[in-house]
Amino acid sequence: MARVVVLTPNPAVDVTYRVAQQLVGATVRVLGVQRRAGGKGINVVRVLRSLDVDALAVQPLGGATGEAIRNQLAEDEIAAVNIDAGQETRTTVAVVDDMEHPTLYAEPGGKLSSRVWVQLLDAIANHCEPGGFLVIAGSYPPGTTSNQIGSLVAEGRAAGAFVVVDASGPALIAAANAAAHLVKSNEEELLEASGSVNLESGISQLLTLGAGAVLISRGPAGLELVSADGARESQIGVPGVFGNPTGAGDAATAGLVSALLGGASQRTALRRAAITGAAAVLSPTAGEILPSDLAVLDARLDAFADQLPTPKDSSLHKT
Structure with a gap:
């Protein structure tokens, strides 16, 4: 069991290209390349470790990219529960310069089977503890249903964990509807997910659905x-x-x-x-x-x- 369990439903190998200037429709020379295990949840785990908080990373992984993530987590001595996704884990590419906001190209990932969803729920039940935290962060694979997202939240609550969900779109609504203790999003994502015209009405909607609290970045x-x-x-x-x-x-x-x-x-x-x-x-x-x-x-x-x-x-x- 762990005080903090962090689930990344749709992990990725994050590739960062550093360039002198981002240009569209032109050949751009890459000045530097970095590849690392990524996804919002894995990022959360890394920072928690820097803050001297032990956390368990849970994620579905498959194929060569999944193996690369598995190996890097092991090399970095990050405790992990890696579930066989049965398919290739996705890749994201960020293009970074010193002038503009980074441009991100994010593959969607593949749909998870019912077997994988059962194993994710088992990981939550087996590793979350009363008084601890379950953090679910990042995007979800194509085909993910509101019920599947809600079941992750419900399993964490049943284990006695304080459930934090960082999400956007329908997943944000599903997490609130499942009574996550805290849902997190940025302002633009909140307005888009809720269909609200302003921040206050969007926050009110999430609280009315059942979220215990709303954090807006x-x-x-x-x-x-x-x-x-x-x-x-x-x-x-x-x-x-x-x-x-x-x-x-x-x-x-x-x-x-x-x-x-x-x-x-x-x-x-x-x-x-x-x-x-x-x-x-x-x-x-x-x-x-x-x-x-x-x-x-x-x-x-x-x-x-x-x-x-x-x-x-x-x-x-x-x-």
Whole structure:
């Protein structure tokens, strides 16, 4: 059993091409290439490890790309439950320069069989523990149903875990409908998934469906956390941070979970999320932070303390 179990339903080998300038319709020379085990959940696990939180990575893997992920997780000494997907694991390609937002090409992945879904549920039941966390992060393979997503949430809740789901589209709605303790998305994804015209109505819809709390990432503008009991917290982003934003949201999720796991208040956990997300922006690789950056970024937030909302003594997760 594990205090934190992180499920990546649709993992990938993440390939990052660094170029001088992103151009459409032209031959672009690649200055550097990096290949690594990826997917939002695996990024979350990596950052949790940097924060000294032991986490178990659960994912379906198949083919040569799946084997590459399996080997890298083993080399990095990341505890993992790897389920045979019966098909090739997908690849994503990010094109990065120092001027524009990275361009991402994401393969859809393959549909998972009923056998794989049963094994994912078994992994949750066997490894989640009361008072711990289940984090489900990232996209879902084609053909995934709302019932299948809901069953993952239900299994985590039945095991006594605090269930966090970082999703978009119909998966976000399904997670809220399944009463995930916390659902996370960015502002654009929330509006698209809910069909709402503004942030407030979108958040209200997710809470009405059954989510215990909604966390909205607004990029440099920061984070917004609203609970079903009416508690609300806002956190500005760390000012003056520039770099690669790919994976920053995953790092923020890890920061939030690590703080809540330690019994932090909602206010403190949200601040930790903002700082950890900013640390990921400073890293050239998604799913990585330098722990030494955290204190520097924390101090930078203190320098802008007059812009912070008044702290509240509230708690989102209690063991």
